[in-house]
Amino acid sequence: NAGVTQTPKFRVLKTGQSMTLLCAQDMNHEYMYWYRQDPGMGLRLIHYSVGEGTTAKGEVPDGYNVSRLKKQNFLLGLESAAPSQTSVYFCASRFADRGSNQPQHFGDGTRLSIL
Amino acid sequence: AQKVTQAQTEISVVEKEDVTLDCVYETRDTTYYLFWYKQPPSGELVFLIRRNSFDEQNEISGRYSWNFQKSTSSFNFTITASQVVDSAVYFCALSLNDMRFGAGTRLTVKP
Known part of the structure; x- marks a missing residue:
């Protein structure tokens, strides 16, 4: 039982490059979330999803996009x-x-x- | 708007001391949930407790206890007889569909 798996664990990008972070869960959860953690600011919600095919903006959505094509991802x-x-x-x-x-x-x- | 304030950025205590981590929240909703999470130096987030807005009973779990006071919008966390393994960043969070975290309190317990 893996729980919540994030891929990759580390990445270095150059300014202007694009990339996709993958989150996979095997617990059949309906809700999924993406946060960013910065020093002194705790975790801030970027986007979230309450079910397959639905997404919603969180506290700091600008510059990010999300997709929930499958329930587990x-x-x-x-x-x-x-x-x-x-x-x-x-x-x-x-x-x-x-x-x-x-x-x-x-x-x-x-x-x-991001360099 | 939802907001969580953890005014204590860092706390340092000596082992066996008691320590209280403060959490104050703001919300217009009457139904909400409050959480505490622990983030040890290894970086993962560990769930500690969940409390809904209708349950103001204090809770004790071993050396941990939580004091929820709706009148002051506070959900404070006390560690009794602290240990070095308690050293971590502790986050308070407020949740409806989304979740808002406080900035965290870094607790250092020295031997």
């Missing part, structure tokens, strides 16, 4: 990477139990550096 795309997007990215997922708001399960993070 949530992709985060950077179309034209900027140094300000250097961060550690976390993916999370949880069940959509109404009224109970289950805790999120987190991946191990992707450390992304």
Whole structure:
């Protein structure tokens, strides 16, 4: 049982390059999330999805796009990477139990550096 | 708007001391959930506790305890008899469909 798996774990990009971060979960969770973690700022929500085919903006969505074509996968795309997007990215997922708001399960993070 | 404030950026204690991590939140919703997560030096995020807005009972789990006070919009976390292994960054979070995290409190427990 892998839980939440993020690919890749590390990546270095040049400004202007594009890339996609993959998040895969094997727990049949409906909700999935992408966060970025920067020093002194905690985790900030980029985008999230409440089900296959649906996405919504979080707190800091600019410069990112997401897709949820399959229930188990949530992709985060950077179309034209900027140094300000250097961060550690976390993916999370949880069940959509109404009224109970289950805790999120987190991946191990992707450390992304933009030069 | 939802907001979580953890005013303590860093705390340093000596082993066996008690320590309280503060969390203050803002929301207009009447139904919400509060969480605490731990991020040890290895970097993963570990779920500690969940509390809904209708349950103001304090909770104790071993050396950990949580004090939820709706009147002051606070959800504070106390570690009793701290240990070196408690050294980590602790995050408080507020959740509806999305989740808003506080900036975190870095706790260092010295032997």
